[in-house]
Amino acid sequence: MKASELRGDYSRAGSDYVVEQDWPGYSPEEHALYRKLFERQSKLVPRYACPEWIEAIAGLESAAREIPRFDRISKKLRVATGWQIVAVPGLIPDDAFFTHLANRRFPVTVWLRRPEEFDYIVEPDVFHDFFGHVPLLFDRVYADHLYEYGKGGLKAMRLDAVRMLARLYWFTIEFGLMKTPAGVRAYGAGLISSGGELAYCVDDPKPQRLPFDLERIMRTEYQIDRYQERYFVIDSFEQLMRETAPDFTPIYAHLRNLPLWT
Numbered sequence: 122m123k124a125s126e127l128r129g130d131y132s133r134a135g136s137d138y139v140v141e142q143d144w145p146g147y148s149p150e151e152h153a154l155y156r157k158l159f160e161r162q163s164k165l166v167p168r169y170a171c172p173e174w175i176e177a178i179a180g181l182e183s184a185a186r187e188i189p190r191f192d193r194i195s196k197k198l199r200v201a202t203g204w205q206i207v208a209v210p211g212l213i214p215d216d217a218f219f220t221h222l223a224n225r226r227f228p229v230t231v232w233l234r235r236p237e238e239f240d241y242i243v244e245p246d247v248f249h250d251f252f253g254h255v256p257l258l259f260d261r262v263y264a265d266h267l268y269e270y271g272k273g274g275l276k277a278m279r280l281d282a283v284r285m286l287a288r289l290y291w292f293t294i295e296f297g298l299m300k301t302p303a304g305v306r307a308y309g310a311g312l313i314s315s316g317g318e319l320a321y322c323v324d325d326p327k328p329q330r331l332p333f334d335l336e337r338i339m340r341t342e343y344q345i346d347r348y349q350e351r352y353f354v355i356d357s358f359e360q361l362m363r364e365t366a367p368d369f370t371p372i373y374a375h376l377r378n379l380p381l382w383t
């Protein structure tokens with residue numbers, strides 16, 4: 122994603138890429154589109170989202186009718202897990218992104234997709250970031266994992282291993298599945314916020330559903346513009362935390378020369 126193609130307004134972003142959310146700047150049409158997206162996903166999440174996400178969204182009912190005010194959500198989030206959300210113009214460079222996570226700040230895009238992008242959008246917008254990512258920041262173990270991920274990202278930059286680490290983020294935070302007594306459920310933000318992939322990732326027999334395997338994940342390429350051909354399934358956020366706790370340095374060294382799984 123070259124900066125020139127990105128659609129957000131980066132002109133007022135500081136060195137940490139944080140901007141004002143400018144909540145009064147949203148039009149009634151934008152709030153209505155956000156509400157339509159929220160209502161569409163609300164029909165699906167009871168059946169397909171993991172219990173932790175279902176539990177967290179219950180405390181965010183203010184975010185159902187209109188685009189949420191980040192400062193108000195941050196106030197609640199700080200109390201729950203010590204995190205806050207910061208407004209950004211869209212995708213930001215890795216070092217800024219990792220630095221925010223390593224300080225318990227989650228970057229949330231300020232702009233909302235256009236009506237014709239109702240079913241699919243390439244870059245994360247406020248609906249993907251807020252509905253997909255923010256609720257799980259209220260879960261202590263998930264939030265602690267994301268904090269460790271941020272610190273690990275800064276280290277991966279020093280080791281030139283961001284590409285391998287980004288695959289971990291992709292197959293967990295964005296497209297992760299979790300085992301539950303009722304069957305697999307989605308916790309990845311890209312799934313939770315998707316009109317079509319949320320049911321597909323749980324119900325469709327086509328994609329592979331593999332047990333979480335850190336080294337397999339770090340060697341598995343992914344496509345960003347279509348439904349995933351494989352998902353990785355964790356037992357719990359505790360397992361995700363445990364399996365990603367070790368120092369990745371020797372793993373990066375070992376994997377660097379191995380062929381990729383496609």
Ligand code: HBI
Pocket residue numbers: 209211212213214215218228229230245286287290291
């Ligand atoms: N920026 N705003 C934003 N959101 C992301 O999820 C994001 C990013 N920049 C970099 C990035 N993700 C990826 O490189 C990491 O997932 C590795």
Ligand code: FE
Pocket residue numbers: 245249250253254295310311
């Ligand atoms: Fe995302």
